[in-house]
Amino acid sequence: MSLTTAVANDSPDSFPNPAAFRLIENGGPRADLARRQEVKFVAPHTDVATLRKLLEGNGRRLVHNNDNVSTVRSIYFDDVQLSACHANIGGHGIRHKARLRWYDSLAPQQQVFLEIKWRNNRITGKHRYELEAQQPLSELSYSEIIDGLMNVSPTEHLAKLLGSSDPIVIVEYKREHFAARFAPLRVTLDYDLVFYDQTGKKNISTAFPLAMADSVLIEGKGPPGCEQDVREFLYPLAPRISPFSKYFHGCQHLGLVYE
Secondary structure, three states, X not given: OOOXXXXXXXXXXXXXXXXXXXXOOOOOOOHHHHOXXXXXXXXXXXXXXXXXXXXXXXXXXXXXXXXXXXXXXXXXXXXXXXXXXXXXXXXXXXXXXEEEEEEOOOOOOOEEEEEEXXXXXXXXXXXXXXXXXXXXXXXXXXXXXXXHHHHHOOHHHHHHHHHOOEEEEEEEEEEEEEEOOOOOOEEEEEEEEEEEEOOOOOEOOOOOOEXXXXXXXXXXXXXXXXXXXXXXXXXXXXOOEOOOOXXXXXXXXXXXXXO
8 A cells, every 4th residue: 555645736626646635625623623621421321312302401402414413434544553543442641543534425425534633641632624535435445545645634644644544444323413502512422333344455345334232422522621511411310431432442343452
């Protein structure tokens, strides 16, 4: 898999090769993603309807693309030793991971998001870039996709992509969005997790899905120090904070790592 392509100097409206991406104007990192705290809870039960009613009652629902429920899919990239996954298992305070995300279609089409997610102990953030491809990514090989990402990636992220250039797993789940009424806090409800093994694949593959249907995750996202706001949002539930990496669970369920 070639990763030697330099950052492209082509104009934003040109596609230098069939695998190229265009960085969407104003598609750079959002301020609310730059530095935040994430508080995760594994739901005490899998009754999504009851949890949904609680979150709607304590806050307000956010609707994206005219739909209450989004289907989120992400390709996670790593090295052949799965260093990013093992950093998660080891609880490393400083770590990062790279993924390519899209919404609502089984295979990615032309609008996708490159995300470099980082953690510095309890503080997290992600660099998120909206990209447009010349053709649906389902028609491209992984080699072409990665070369295209190298072409368009901001220079400061090239080293991370070079070090995490092997497709490992597609993580899929349903997500509903909520926000607190009087605090800068968002809460997501994630369920119906499904994993697709990408190791050794030449192209994006959605064959042989492996479900993790018994897990429901509630995640609060806000400025550092938001933990109490999250607990108040979830009242009267009092779940324990539970580290939960979808990427790790995908690798574990697919037999790629053993904790």
